[in-house]
Amino acid sequence: METMIPVKKLQSIDVNRLMSEWNDIKDKVSWKDGQTAVHYREQCRDRHLDPCGWPDPEEFKRRGGEFQKDFVLVNDEYKGSIIEQVLNEYQVYRARVMTRQPNSCYRWHKDNTWRIHIPLVSEYGNFFAFEEYGLYRMEPGHVYTVNTTLMHTFFNGSKSDRTHIVGPTDLLL
Numbered sequence: 001m002e003t004m005i006p007v008k009k010l011q012s013i014d015v016n017r018l019m020s021e022w023n024d025i026k027d028k029v030s031w032k033d034g035q036t037a038v039h040y041r042e043q044c045r046d047r048h049l050d051p052c053g054w055p056d057p058e059e060f061k062r063r064g065g066e067f068q069k070d071f072v073l074v075n076d077e078y079k080g081s082i083i084e085q086v087l088n089e090y091q092v093y094r095a096r097v098m099t100r101q102p103n104s105c106y107r108w109h110k111d112n113t114w115r116i117h118i119p120l121v122s123e124y125g126n127f128f129a130f131e132e133y134g135l136y137r138m139e140p141g142h143v144y145t146v147n148t149t150l151m152h153t154f155f156n157g158s159k160s161d162r163t164h165i166v167g168p169t170d171l172l173l
Contacts, residue, residue, distance in 0.1 A: 006147040007128060007136040010090070013118065015141035017082050022120050025077045026097075038078050038087065038095035038165065041070040048075060052096055065112040068094040068168055083118070083165060086143055090116045095167030100126075105155035111148040113168040118143050120165065125158035138164070145169070 029036045030048040037051035044050040051071050054060055059067055071094035078084045087095050097120070100106075108131070119140045128136045131151035138144050146152075156162045 004133060004147070004150075006130050006133050006150050006152070007138065008145050010116075010143045010145055012142055013086060014082065018118070018140070019120065021081045021083060025081075028077055029075070034099040034101070036097050037071070038075060038083065038097065039071040039093055039167070040073050040075060042073065043070075047073075051094055065168075068113075071095075086118060087116070087165075087167060090143070090145075090169050091171055092116050092167035092169050095165055098164055098166050100154065100156045100162045102156055102159050102161065106153045108151055108153050110151050111168070113149070113170060114172065115146045115148045116143065116165075116167055116169050117146055118165040119163075121161060121163040123158035123160055123162070126156050126162045127154070129153050129155065145171075 030046065032049045032052055035052040036048050040047040040051050074084055074087075086092075095116075117138055119138045119142070122138055122140055124137075126137060128138070128146065129152060130136070133150065154162075
């Protein structure tokens with residue numbers, strides 16, 4: 001097996017500013033199934049919710065994951081924020097804020113692109129698990145790149161919701 005690190009810390013970020021901005025935003029936006037969008041595309045009827053689901057099956061069949069690159073417009077609540085600044089720096093598109101409840105996990109899967117993760121709330125007990133590479137923990141105050149093209153899952157074994165800003169990037173960092 002080739003030695004690989006599927007999670008890499010890219011930079012530190014001002015966690016106090018990040019959380020202050022997030023606390024100002026989180027109750028002003030619509031949520032569905034633990035997600036709200038940072039980016040949207042012109043065709044969206046609901047800028048905060050439409051980007052959280054998958055497009056109609058015909059579009060997905062025709063375009064695959066390429067449809068995600070249409071989501072580059074930034075919702076007003078994020079304009080001028082450190083969140084927008086970091087997402088622009090790493091050329092992130094279709095970014096969403098995703099929460100995961102305590103004592104839960106995702107199914108095993110892999111994505112078609114790498115992802116940028118900016119943890120907002122990530123207690124001890126929150127881990128990425130990679131099929132061949134083990135467990136990784138991400139702490140607030142940092143920006144990470146994650147090779148989600150590898151088989152992975154995420155679990156929240158803590159007592160509070162885990163909240164991350166997540167979005168694809170084509171940069172291999």
